[in-house]
Amino acid sequence: MDIMKICLRAENLSKEFRSEKGNIVHALDKTTINIYENDFVCIVGPSGCGKSTLLRIIAGLETATTGKVFYNGEELKGTCGDIGMVFQRYSLLPWKTVEDNITLGLEFKKKSKKVKKEVAQRYLEMIDMEEFRNAYPFELSGGMQQRVAIARALANDPKVILMDEPFGALDAHTRILMQRELLHIWEKNRKTILFITHSVDEAIYLADKIMVMSKRPGKIKEIINVEMARPRNRADVEYAKMSNDILMMLEEEVVNNKVVNP
Template identity: 50%
Template sequence: MSKLVLRKVGKVFGDLRHPVHALAEIDLEVAENELAVIVGPSGCGKSTLLNIVAGLDRASSGSVLMNGIEITGPGADRGMVFQSYTLFPWLTVQKNVEFGLRIKGTPPGERRETALRYIKLVGLAGFENALPKTLSGGMKQRVAIARVLANRPEILLMDEPFGALDAQTRVAMQDLLLSVWEKEKTTVLFITHDIDEAVLLADTVYVMSRRPGRIRTRLKVEIPRPRDHRVTVSPEFASIKKEIMEMLWEESQGLNISD
């Protein structure tokens, strides 16, 4: 059984007189421990789709199942990492990572032990007592990832988490995510507009059409793991990237600038 299954998912905003069809007939499956990535043109509904999986929004049609059970709202089995860091500025790194565990009633000793483990995992050992304002953008996103992982979600949902970072930091964060995923084997559904990022990270890349967003194609990325940025110069990488670029170019034709 797949960890996550979407069947004929559609989303319509607005009213009956002025409907905006954001998503249509989305079919998608993510297996246990898979790292799946969605790419598509701007405005195709990628973030809307992720919000539906997170339970932050409801589909207008179709079904979204996790472990065979329909998703009807937010849950601790799904952890969300946004492009913005969403840290509490008045809490230290350790207290930010402990936050969800404290809400769940985890005993203090266990909270501390878990937080320190994930702080170390994302490469921030020594910064436990730092406040977010003293951290760089990449470090803040590491804290956000550690906080989500500390809650041990069954699936990690990532909405362009590295989109606000400079190029060098983004490369470092991509390699960090690959390293963390290799260790934790958490199921991941990742949204990005960056084709290189998609191919580097993914077991499977889903390419969406322009609005209303549909799954245009599903590509398996057979590049061996473990991976890092050295694979981006390989012929296999270039071939997959070219195929995705051509599909997105076709989708961009006729796309209004307001989309």
């Protein structure tokens, strides 16, 4: 690909921290990734390999021990308004309505009531939750809360969305529905998405590209281009073969490189 299309670059990132027992934990090891504009990229890897740590460093929520993060060729130091984040837990403010949660970022930016109303309406329509605009988080299902969290990230109009296992806490059926919903939103907006997941199936269903990480200290083991047309059929032979290949890579990491907890 043309290097000029690189939207986000993590260069030679490593991360060390001290465990509760006082030991030094090497979470990431010289990890470099390139994310291209409008790409949907998923990262999978063994538990504890540093996936979330990598995402939090890119988001500016953690500092790397070594390495740099670049956005459109400019080094990032801290958070960036063009980069949004969706966490596994919905992080909605319980005392605010759905509409007010969606426009929370716009409130911080001191946008007018008119602008907030227009943006809220657009995203309420997009996530098909207009009738719940005045509802509170406790009145919503997990899937509905996550739709609101995604809408809140989109309402700030970021160029890049980082997602840390956003569907991990959902039941299997709701998770599949949310995967479809996310693809629908992505196809409408064509944002650049970097998505962390434990699920190989989820990665294949969603991504243009899958990055497989090694065991801790994590680094990129392999990059796989997913060239199957959307919508993807989980019953396809190609789908099953790719799933098996990735699972074998992960199993190899677990079996041959057992992690000793510090």
